[in-house]
Amino acid sequence: MKRIAIQGRVGSFHDIAAHEYFEGEQIQLICCDTFEQVFENIKRDPTVIGLVAIENTIAGSLLHNYELLRDSGATIVGEHRLHITHSICCLPEDDWTTVAEVHSHPVALMQCRQWLSNHPDLKAVEADDTAGSAEYIKNHNCLGWAAICHAHAAQLYGLKILEDHIEDNKHNFTRFLVICAPQKADFLRPVNAVNKASLVFSLPHSEGSLSKVLTILSFYDINLTKIQSLPIIGKEWEYLFYVDVTYDDLVRYRQAVDAITPLTRNIKIIGEYIEK
Numbered sequence: 001m002k003r004i005a006i007q008g009r010v011g012s013f014h015d016i017a018a019h020e021y022f023e024g025e026q027i028q029l030i031c032c033d034t035f036e037q038v039f040e041n042i043k044r045d046p047t048v049i050g051l052v053a054i055e056n057t058i059a060g061s062l063l064h065n066y067e068l069l070r071d072s073g074a075t076i077v078g079e080h081r082l083h084i085t086h087s088i089c090c091l092p093e094d095d096w097t098t099v100a101e102v103h104s105h106p107v108a109l110m111q112c113r114q115w116l117s118n119h120p121d122l123k124a125v126e127a128d129d130t131a132g133s134a135e136y137i138k139n140h141n142c143l144g145w146a147a148i149c150h151a152h153a154a155q156l157y158g159l160k161i162l163e164d165h166i167e168d169n170k171h172n173f174t175r176f177l178v179i180c181a182p183q184k185a186d187f188l189r190p191v192n193a194v195n196k197a198s199l200v201f202s203l204p205h206s207e208g209s210l211s212k213v214l215t216i217l218s219f220y221d222i223n224l225t226k227i228q229s230l231p232i233i234g235k236e237w238e239y240l241f242y243v244d245v246t247y248d249d250l251v252r253y254r255q256a257v258d259a260i261t262p263l264t265r266n267i268k269i270i271g272e273y274i275e276k
């Protein structure tokens with residue numbers, strides 16, 4: 001049985017994503033309070049697989065997860081895109097007239113920003129995760145509190161749904177990364193079928209340094225699907241570039257990496273996997 005470390009409780013979007021990604025396989029969840037704990041679990045026990053959200057089509061990138069990924073030494077072996085819908089739910093005896101606070105994961109609150117601004121009487125409170133908020137309300141009988149979570153989590157924790165589909169845009173998707181210890185990677189995806197890679201590097205402050213790298217990738221027919229820059233802490237105005245690329249030809253991809261290496265600093269491949 002595969003053991004999958006996620007941030008969040010049963011009923012969270014990480015739980016749903018893990019079950020969809022490993023559909024048909026027996027999995028056991030290791031529910032963690034923080035993303036740091038997900039990475040610690042993999043470090044402590046290299047047989048553990050992790051699943052972490054990396055970007056959302058409304059809220060943007062989960063920047064801290066990029067740092068955790070790079071610093072942990074874990075590698076990406078897969079990705080999964082999940083359609084996210086949110087419901088607001090409360091104890092069965094509460095209703096619109098008694099609910100005063102709404103608790104949820106900060107990224108979920110961001111995805112419902114418009115809805116929340118249309119309900120200024122509700123105080124938004126950040127919590128560890130969506131399903132965890134629902135569970136807390138149920139277990140502590142929190143009258144006057146509501147949670148934003150998936151309808152399935154509301155049902156799981158015996159809460160009443162006040163309104164469904166409160167996300168700001170119906171095109172609300174989160175991309176999750178499946179990660180593991182590098183020595184386990186080849187058991188989790190066929191290395192000769194990979195067509196996507198995530199790289200990270202920094203660049204010298206010289207004219208056209210990023211443009212040269214992108215030109216080389218284009219020359220080798222490498223498709224850039226995402227570029228994310230993050231500041232290097234302790235080095236003012238210097239950045240790390242996290243780049244996702246897809247390709248049809250593994251040999252040309254490897255040649256492209258060799259060709260950009262001398263133009264970059266501290267280049268690292270943080271995962272080679274199959275695009276989903």
Ligand SMILES: O=C(O)C(=O)C[C@]1(C(=O)O)C=C[C@@H](O)C=C1
Pocket residue numbers: 007008011012013014015053056062084105107108128129130131174
């Ligand atoms: O709180 C949850 O249910 C989660 O799985 C966390 C999380 C996130 O980290 O982005 C996952 C997907 C959604 O974008 C909202 C929240």
